[in-house]
Amino acid sequence: MNAGRVLATSTSRNVVSEVTRDIVMRTSDMYELFELGRSVGLERQRNGSMEMLEAVVRACSDEQEHLAGALALAGGVFVATQNKHARRVCDALVRRQNGAGGPSMLRVWCELAPYIRLPNIHEVVAEAERMCDVSVLGNLAPFVSEQSVERVASAVHAASVDVLLRMEMGTASYEDAHRVVCAAAGVAQHLVDGTDRGLDRVWALVSDALASTHWASVCTSSDQIYEDVGRAGTEDYRRACTALVSYAQRQNSERADAMVNAVFALQPCLRYLPRSSVRVGRGREGAVLFYMDLLEHMAGQLATRTVNALVMPLAVRYVQSVERDWFESAHALILSVLDAGHAKVAVWYARVVLALYPQRINMDLLDISFTAAIRALAHSSSPELSQSCIDLLIARIDECAASGVERGVRRRELLCVLASQVASVPLDLLSFVMTSVDEHVDCEPLWATRRDVVGHVQDTVLESAELERRPVLASWVWRMRARVDARL
Numbered sequence: 001m002n003a004g005r006v007l008a009t010s011t012s013r014n015v016v017s018e019v020t021r022d023i024v025m026r027t028s029d030m031y032e033l034f035e036l037g038r039s040v041g042l043e044r045q046r047n048g049s050m051e052m053l054e055a056v057v058r059a060c061s062d063e064q065e066h067l068a069g070a071l072a073l074a075g076g077v078f079v080a081t082q083n084k085h086a087r088r089v090c091d092a093l094v095r096r097q098n099g100a101g102g103p104s105m106l107r108v109w110c111e112l113a114p115y116i117r118l119p120n121i122h123e124v125v126a127e128a129e130r131m132c133d134v135s136v137l138g139n140l141a142p143f144v145s146e147q148s149v150e151r152v153a154s155a156v157h158a159a160s161v162d163v164l165l166r167m168e169m170g171t172a173s174y175e176d177a178h179r180v181v182c183a184a185a186g187v188a189q190h191l192v193d194g195t196d197r198g199l200d201r202v203w204a205l206v207s208d209a210l211a212s213t214h215w216a217s218v219c220t221s222s223d224q225i226y227e228d229v230g231r232a233g234t235e236d237y238r239r240a241c242t243a244l245v246s247y248a249q250r251q252n253s254e255r256a257d258a259m260v261n262a263v264f265a266l267q268p269c270l271r272y273l274p275r276s277s278v279r280v281g282r283g284r285e286g287a288v289l290f291y292m293d294l295l296e297h298m299a300g301q302l303a304t305r306t307v308n309a310l311v312m313p314l315a316v317r318y319v320q321s322v323e324r325d326w327f328e329s330a331h332a333l334i335l336s337v338l339d340a341g342h343a344k345v346a347v348w349y350a351r352v353v354l355a356l357y358p359q360r361i362n363m364d365l366l367d368i369s370f371t372a373a374i375r376a377l378a379h380s381s382s383p384e385l386s387q388s389c390i391d392l393l394i395a396r397i398d399e400c401a402a403s404g405v406e407r408g409v410r411r412r413e414l415l416c417v418l419a420s421q422v423a424s425v426p427l428d429l430l431s432f433v434m435t436s437v438d439e440h441v442d443c444e445p446l447w448a449t450r451r452d453v454v455g456h457v458q459d460t461v462l463e464s465a466e467l468e469r470r471p472v473l474a475s476w477v478w479r480m481r482a483r484v485d486a487r488l
Helices: 003-009 013-026 030-047 050-061 067-081 084-096 103-112 121-130 134-143 149-168 174-193 200-212 235-249 253-266 269-275 282-296 304-318 324-339 343-356 363-378 383-399 405-423 427-443 447-464 467-486
Strands: none
Touching: 003 013, 003 030, 013 030, 013 050, 013 067, 030 050, 030 067, 030 103, 050 067, 050 084, 067 084, 067 103, 103 121, 103 134, 121 134, 121 149, 134 149, 134 174, 149 174, 149 200, 149 282, 174 200, 174 235, 200 235, 200 253, 200 282, 235 282, 253 269, 253 304, 269 282, 269 304, 282 304, 282 324, 304 324, 304 343, 324 343, 324 363, 343 363, 343 383, 363 383, 363 405, 383 405, 383 427, 405 427, 405 447, 405 467, 427 447, 427 467, 447 467
8 A cells, every 4th residue: 555545545543644744755746745735634524534634734743854744745745735734834844944945846726826835935935936937927916025026037038039039030939929928927917906006017917928939829739728808818828918918008108108108118129010011020020919919908108209110110010911910900099099189190080091992992991091091180280281181082982983893892992981070070070081972972963872971971970979069960961951852
């Protein structure tokens, strides 16, 4: 009968005590002892022989020389049974334990940390750093103090950079990335529960750790960790991202600016990529994609100088990308920038989306994007620039004036986009846009196109218009519909 079976079944206190001391003395793998304690605890609990279980725990508490082994065995018993006596013994052994207890003890500390306060947790973290064990760091991260979490975040970030570099050399695995993401999620817990004081650096380190491993989500993978989640990432990834966004949105503009500048300093490619046409590795491209998605949620907090100098150059690089994920993220970021009132790029963006239609974007996306540009200009210090955008759209409509089915479809869709602008343009430009729509509808040879434009305004545009312009628009639509019906 092996020693573990003796501990689980023996009815002699003396035998249990002697076997316990012998196992603790002879076993060098601390996690093996922990698992043994867990299995013994479960077996004794099922059999109802808790008295013998306490003999095991008592023998651990009497141990003087092999404290780490005794703690591992007693810890396994406690985690399995939540026995109060085992808890007291573990507390006492933890206080007596000097140092981390060696590399094989690290996984035991991870198991005990959710239940027992670890006064030596900084020594454990230091041992995990020495062993480069990012999984242990992530498991312990929620239990370190706010004053010490930056140290853990720095170690996780260093591991992420190593994974990124190895990925670009073709030697990193999806498991490597997953371990970093799990560790980053553990550190990010402080961003949810913390006091927000002194955690900006932690936020930057966690952000860059996730960015450096984002390639694992966006690359096509047959790995079971990522094959079903895609760009959305694993549960740990989503939890960490939620913590990052939540923390960032609680900050004022000055702190948000500083945080964004910090991540640009950590990831130099964010600065040099917009100035270069050189294609970089998939790992760096994945990092940029992550940051575009993150900055989309922060655009409303950033100062104009930060948006113009750091954020927009990234979006400009990818706004016509052939890669769908980068293309969509770039446009989402620009729309967020426009929605935040940064109108400097509005006229340029209106040109871009008109050029992308219809090959890359459909009418609905053109309508959303063009309207966002007009709305940003209408609320800016230069509302007169809205006229330039409207002129660009009208010129594009006139290009489709020739006959042909395809041109007819494009003309109808572009007319609907023009009609949508009556809800967004500055009031002093409203009359011009209404007149332009009237002229193009009256000249339209296809009755179906005239009907669709009127229906689009009546069913969609009126609902989104401000109250002060609804009476004017309603009267205008009624007159336009009367003219269209009269030409049946």
